[in-house]
Amino acid sequence: MKAIVYRTTGDPSVLELIERDAREPGSGEVRVRIMVSGVNPTDWKSRRGAKPGEPLPFDDVVPNQDGSGVVDAVGAGVDRLGIGDRVWLALAAYQRADGGSAQEFAVLPAERVFPLPAETGFDVGASLGVPAITAHRTLTAAEDGPRRLRPGALAGKVVLIAGGAGAVGHAAIQLARWAGAVVITTVSGPAKAALAQAAGAHHIVNYQETDAAVEIRRIAPDGVDLIAEVAPAQNAELDLAVIRNRGSIAVYANNGGDHVSLDVRKHFSLNVRYQFVLLYTVGMDAINAAAEDINAALADGALPVGEAAGLPLHRYGLADTAAAQAAVEENVVGKVLIDVAGR
Numbered sequence: 001m002k003a004i005v006y007r008t009t010g011d012p013s014v015l016e017l018i019e020r021d022a023r024e025p026g027s028g029e030v031r032v033r034i035m036v037s038g039v040n041p042t043d044w045k046s047r048r049g050a051k052p053g054e055p056l057p058f059d060d061v062v063p064n065q066d067g068s069g070v071v072d073a074v075g076a077g078v079d080r081l082g083i084g085d086r087v088w089l090a091l092a093a094y095q096r097a098d099g100g101s102a103q104e105f106a107v108l109p110a111e112r113v114f115p116l117p118a119e120t121g122f123d124v125g126a127s128l129g130v131p132a133i134t135a136h137r138t139l140t141a142a143e144d145g146p147r148r149l150r151p152g153a154l155a156g157k158v159v160l161i162a163g164g165a166g167a168v169g170h171a172a173i174q175l176a177r178w179a180g181a182v183v184i185t186t187v188s189g190p191a192k193a194a195l196a197q198a199a200g201a202h203h204i205v206n207y208q209e210t211d212a213a214v215e216i217r218r219i220a221p222d223g224v225d226l227i228a229e230v231a232p233a234q235n236a237e238l239d240l241a242v243i244r245n246r247g248s249i250a251v252y253a254n255n256g257g258d259h260v261s262l263d264v265r266k267h268f269s270l271n272v273r274y275q276f277v278l279l280y281t282v283g284m285d286a287i288n289a290a291a292e293d294i295n296a297a298l299a300d301g302a303l304p305v306g307e308a309a310g311l312p313l314h315r316y317g318l319a320d321t322a323a324a325q326a327a328v329e330e331n332v333v334g335k336v337l338i339d340v341a342g343r
Contacts, residue, residue: 003103004321005060009049012322012329015063022105023098025075030110032087036126037101037318037338038066040167041253042279044329046093058097063325064338065093067101068116068125078110086116088125090133090287094280101126102321104340111284114291120298123313127167127305127335128294134279135172136290138228138250139179141275145226145248146179149293151300154181158220160242161185163230164201165192167335168252170311171303172228173199175294178302181226184219186212192333199310213241223247233257240266248273311335317342 001022006014025031043064049056071085081087091112093100099108116125139159140146146153159176163169164185176183177200184203185196193204205215216224216238223244229235232249234256239249240263249272279287297303305311312334316324324336 001104002318003062003098004100004318005062006047006056007060008052008056009047009054010052011048012044012326014047015322015325017319017321023107025073025107027076028078028110029075029107030071030078030081030113031073031105031107032067032069032089032113033072033105034067034069034101034103034340035122036068037064037340038126038129039064039324039328039336039338040066040130041328042130043093044325047325057095060097061093062098062100062103062106063093063321064101065089065091066126066129067092067106067340068122069106069341071113072105075110081110081113081115086118086122086125087113088116088128089113090129090291091280092129101340102318102338104318111288115295117295117298119301123337124298124303124305126337127311128171128303130279131167132171132175132294132303133287133290134168134252134277135175135228136293137277137279137282137286138168138172138252138275139176139226141250141277142226142248143273144246148289149175149179150296151178152180154179156180157225158182158184158223160216160224160227161201162228162235163187163255164196164199164204165310165333166230167311169228169230170195170199173201173310174303175297177202178297178300182220184216184224195307195310195312195333197310198308213238216242226250228252231255232260236260236262240272243270243272246271246273248275250275250277252277305335307334313337315339315343
């Protein structure tokens with residue numbers, strides 16, 4: 001089979017296309033024939049490491065956490081999945097040398113593999129893992145909010161999603177709207193505003209053209225209940241200006257800087273809750289809950305991808321994985337997919 005590997009950290013040129021045998025799944029594992037691999041910022045950040053040439057935990061690593069495909073073989077003790085099942089993946093490469101989705105066959109713990117509804121395409125399946133599970137966690141982290149999502153779970157809530165044109169922001173808009181929230185999102189320009197509108201946001205605030213705090217307070221005079229935050233260093237003052245009493249700010253990325261300065265008195269006077277979200281360490285209970293709710297949303301047709309749905313797709317072949325990761329590293333707008341099985 002064909003696989004992409006890297007043997008050292010560095011720029012996209014460290015990625016190599018190789019041939020290797022597909023291994024059999026062990027106890028508790030399944031083998032998935034990968035149809036589509038999804039690329040996320042975490043994939044290139046793992047490849048780059050802290051510095052070029054940094055030692056890896058394995059001799060070589062297959063990249064990419066997300067993907068979709070068909071179960072090809074099942075190991076002992078697995079009864080939740082069977083050969084021929086259509087599936088999507090989460091955390092495929094986490095702490096594994098050969099689990100990543102940038103290969104024709106991936107062997108994974110069954111707990112990281114989830115059924116893909118029959119009506120859902122492989123492109124959607126490969127776009128779920130990191131973005132949709134992260135979005136689910138940000139929307140279920142509020143002290144006064146639901147722990148699970150379903151239609152009506154966020155009814156009466158106002159949710160602010162920073163960066164609605166990004167992959168996580170896109171999924172958060174879709175899930176929040178499906179769950180009944182009033183959805184506000186911030187964007188940096190008209191093109192991204194059009195994508196956020198296509199994703200389903202009720203209100204779009206272009207922070208380059210208006211005072212975002214004033215506009216958000218006009219939409220939500222009592223403040224917003226929950227903020228899904230991608231750039232806390234840049235947006236801390238804005239978030240404080242629009243959050244309601246007992247509101248929550250769920251931070252899932254560090255765009256714009258690693259350090260945040262907070263006015264303690266103003267935050268505790270509002271009982272503001274900060275929740276930091278990292279998919280790798282959130283725990284399998286949270287991931288399983290998210291996967292169940294995501295599949296319910298898929299069944300309702302609530303998580304489409306593509307430009308008409310607010311998330312343009314950029315396609316590459318497996319041999320062009322380096323270019324695919326470079327596109328994500330260069331902040332291409334939309335979702336980068338790798339057609340592992342061809343088209």
